[in-house]
Amino acid sequence: MMVAALATVVIERSASTQAIGAAEQLVETLVRENLSEHVLGRAEHAPDGYALWHWMRRANERLTEQSVTSAGAAVSADLRLLRFDGVTESRAADEPWRTTGTVSWEEGGQSHALEWGLRLEHQWAVLAAVFAGVWLASLLAGVGALQILPTPLAPYRQAWLHRLRASGLSTRDAYRLARDAVPDSDLSEEADDFVAEVAEGGDAQRWQNAFAVAAEAQxxxxxxxxxxxxxxxxxxxxDDPDYALQLASTSECVELHLEKRALLIRGVPLTLKPVPLCWYALYAHYRLIGEGWIENPRSDRHAATELRDAYLTLAELIQVDARSERAVREGITERDLTRARTRLKDELEAALGDANLAQHYLFEESPTPKGDRRRFRLKLPPVALDISDNPLI
Incomplete structure (x- = not known):
């Protein structure tokens, strides 16, 4: 008896949820297919919102001929438009409505809102038949009757259902994704953040792809x-989640092909101008030898002759413009290196389109052993760097 009663309640609630989702879609279709710019244009000039009132009256007449529930459903539904941009359809708005909702959109630089109401009534004959059928089946098959019940959402999936609805998805799409697309186990914090960043504001297909990729990545x-x-x-x-997974699973590697002016990170080709590329190659070379630090020179330009000569050798291969090359021939100062690192940072961030990601491929700093100056080197370990045509070795 308890199983039959529970089945009846679940089926009634499921039918109600489906009716609400169908109502939402039907109103959106009305707006998309039956509301013309002409009506909205007339509404700006007609007194007392007559054009909007008239359109709602005509639309409600059509809705009386349509149903948001299928024949034999556990509930019947009556859908009506109530208010349009503050204009009330008086006959519908004065009645009690169990469920209401709003469809909002922008058109011609103006915001619009259409409120609808849904009255749900139990179809007791249908529910009684369900109750009797489930009760009889439970007598014949014991707990086998439970198989007709829809699987309830776990708390974790319910939380995602609310998040998906809040993102703007319809009730129907949000429920389907929470039931079918959300992974069986809790997502890690990284996976959760990934899904939100990648799918937020997208359609149901984008959310589905994000969940699938996050589960595989986890x-x-x-x-x-x-x-x-x-x-x-x-x-x-x-449209290529397999490539995204491949990038994430690729070993960390920065490749420099100086003669071709090419920089690749994890196989992704990035474009840097010759001067920033030359400075990156210089820091990469120093990272491959010793501890990799380049100290800020003292005020004397001639104190960094080794650094200057290394830069000029790289610049010749990369074909840096003559003006930049002449500036370095005069010597390298702390100010020169600071400018070079700043320009390189800006170019790498622009090439990747992601400032946070670019930070992994830039610099770390520390004081010199004597503590009188600062020194810098690439954060990457030497094993992650490769200069295929390095003229300095």
């Missing part, structure tokens, strides 16, 4: 920077 135990690359791949190549 099984690979990615690092923090791997997650950033996964997000980068999904944003720049939304």
């Amino acid at each position: 099984s690979r135990e990615l690092s923090a920077i791997d997650w950033q690359w996964l997000q980068w791949g999904m944003i720049h190549f939304p």
Whole structure:
């Protein structure tokens, strides 16, 4: 008996949820297909919102001929338009409505809102038949009757259902995604952030792709920077999730091909201008030898002759413009290096389109052993750097 009663309640609630989702879609269709710019244009000049009132009256007449529930459903539904940009359809607005909703949109630089109401009535004959059928089945098959019940959403999926609705998805799409697309186990904090960043504001298909990629990525135990690359791949190549996963799973590697003026990070080609590329190659070379630090020179320009000569050798291969090359021939100062690092930072951030991701491929700093100056080197370890045509070795 308890199983039959529970089944009846669940079926009634499921039918109500479906009716609400269908009502929302039907109103959106009305707006899209039946509301013309002509009506909105007339509304700006007609007294007392007559054009909007007249359109709602005609639309409600059509709605009486349509149903948001199927034949034999556990509930019947009566859908009406109530208010349009503050204009009330008096006959509908004065009646009690169990559920209301609003469809909002912008057109011609103006914001519009259409409020609708839904009255749901139980179809007791249908529910009684369900109750009797489930009760009989439970007598014949015991707990086998539970198989007709829809699987309830776990708390974790319910939380996602609310988040998906809040993102702007319809009730129907949000429920389907929470039931079918959300992974079986809780997403990690990184995976949760990834889904929100990649899918927020997108359609149901984008959310579904994000959930699938996040579940697969979580099984690979990615690092923090791997997650950033996964997000980068999904944003720049939304139709190729396999490529995004490949980027996230690729070993960290920065390749420099100086003669071709090419810089690749994890196989992704990035474009830098010759001067910033030359400075990056200089810091990469120093990172490959010793501890990799380049100290800020003292005020004397001639104190950094080794650094100057290394830069000029790289500049000749990369074909840096003559003006920039002459400036370095005169010597390198602390100010020169600071400007070079700043320009390089700006160019790399622009090439990647992600300032946070670019930070992993830039500089760390510390005081010199004597503490009188600052020194800088690339954050990447030497094993992650490769200069294929390095003229300095």
